[in-house]
Amino acid sequence: MYKKLISFLTIILFCGQVKAQNREQLIFDRIEYIFNLKPTIAKKYWKGFDKKKYDVPLIYYTDTESYIANPPKDFINYYKPTLVSQNSNIRIYKTTKRFDDIPFHMATSFGIDESTDIIIRPTPIMYCSSFEVTSKKIPESTSTEYWVTMIIHEYFHGFQFKHKPYINTVLKKTGSVSEDSLSKIFKNNIWFEEKIKKENDFLLKAIQSKNSQETKINLDSFFISRKERRLETKSKINLEIDDIEKIYETMEGTARYIEYNLQVEYAIRKPDKKLLSVDTAYHSYQVFRNYKIENDPWLFTPGKRYFYATGFNIVRLLDKLKIDYKTRLFKEGDLSLDEILETNYKKKTAPNMGLWQVGADGSN
Known part of the structure; x- marks a missing residue:
């Protein structure tokens, strides 16, 4: 009887160890899947995104543990984490305890993050909660694929911040x-909210315009309205928002652009066989197969963080008008999306230069 009990307990212990190993392997596989998306994004949507020099450490939180992908040497020397998985592109470490008690993470910070007590040389750090934790916080996150769009958004912030x-x-x-x-x-001033929505409508109309005259009319209106709103903000609130608005519009608009294009990529991407065999939350992109941006109005309509949408729409307009911005943004530190649009707009509409050359189908 005693021997049978020992055998039974041994089996239970062994099964528990196997489950823990499988659970940890799933973490490794998901991180690898994220890294494997980078070359496609770099090739199709933003050149250089997958370069090693733009990579940032990823701190991955479960409800009980923390894992770190590709940490710098000073992090390893200070925390003495255990290397638990590695391949040619990724080194994943595990710490003896969770870094903090914050229930949810999905952000990129620069330098020392006081909320987590993480001490590291000034460098961007990307933080994310596991799919399981994220799906409880954000009900819309119903699949690994959707969860990954948020992570790629944050990884792009890391890419931005790695440009000195x-x-x-x-x-x-x-x-x-x-x-x-x-x-x-935006939240506390109705007049400000209304003007932002008006500006965004001009951007959307310019994106949808079918000829150069429509494009010019809507861009004229956009720049006039934007200038008036910024002057009114200075007058009523005693705050100059030009620079700060340009920074966050550029920062968040381009990150949302990458997030959106990953969903576009999902619509045509073949299922990842490895992840499909181990991850029940991975749904082979089925929900994205007939993806249309119209189904996600939150991408292009402004909420209280309005600069996400206006920035995203400026990027869409720059793409439509075939204006180069990707080779300059972040490398030229002061350069913003609306400055690129306005500068090229003035060149195109200068006397004797003609109007925007937009085809009947809305393309150049």
Whole structure:
């Protein structure tokens, strides 16, 4: 009887170990899947995104543990984490305890994050909660694929911040005014909200325009309205928002652009056989097969963090008008999306230069 009990307990212990190993392997497989998407995004949507010099550490939180993908040497030397998985592109470590008690993470920070007590040399760090934790916090996150779109959005912030001219500008100009400050202005001032929505409508009409005259009319209206709103904000609130708005519009608009294009990519991508065999939350992109941007109005319509949508729509318009911006943004630290649009707009509409050359189908 005693021997049978020992055997039974041994089996239970062994099964528990197998489940723990499988659960941990799923973490490794999901991280690998994320990394494997980078080359496609770099090739199709933003050149250089997958370069090693733009990679940032990823701190991955479960409800009880923390894992770190590709940490810098000073992190390893300080925390002494255990290497638990590696391949040619990824080194994943595990710490003896969770870094903090914050229930949910999905963000990218620069430098020391006081909320997590993580000490690391000034470098961007990407934080994410596991799919299981995220799906409880965000009910819309019903699949691994959807969860990954949020992670890629944050990884793109890491890409942005790894450009020294850009991060220097961000740190210099965002010290006293945060994106939350802009959100509060939007939330607490009806006139401001109405003007933002009006500007966004002009951008959407310019995107949808079928000829150069329509494009010009809507861009004229957009720039006039934007200038008036910024002057009115300075007059009524005693705050100049030009620089800070340009920074967050560029930062979040381009990250949303990458997030959106990953969903476009899902619509045509073949299922990942390896992940399909181990991840029950991975649904082989089925929900994205007939993806249309019209089904996600949150992408292009402004909420309280309005600069996500306006920035995203400026990027869409730059693409439509075939204006180069990807080779300059972030490398030229002070450069913003609306400056690129306005500069090229003035060149195109200068006397004797003609109008925007937009075809009947809306293309150049």
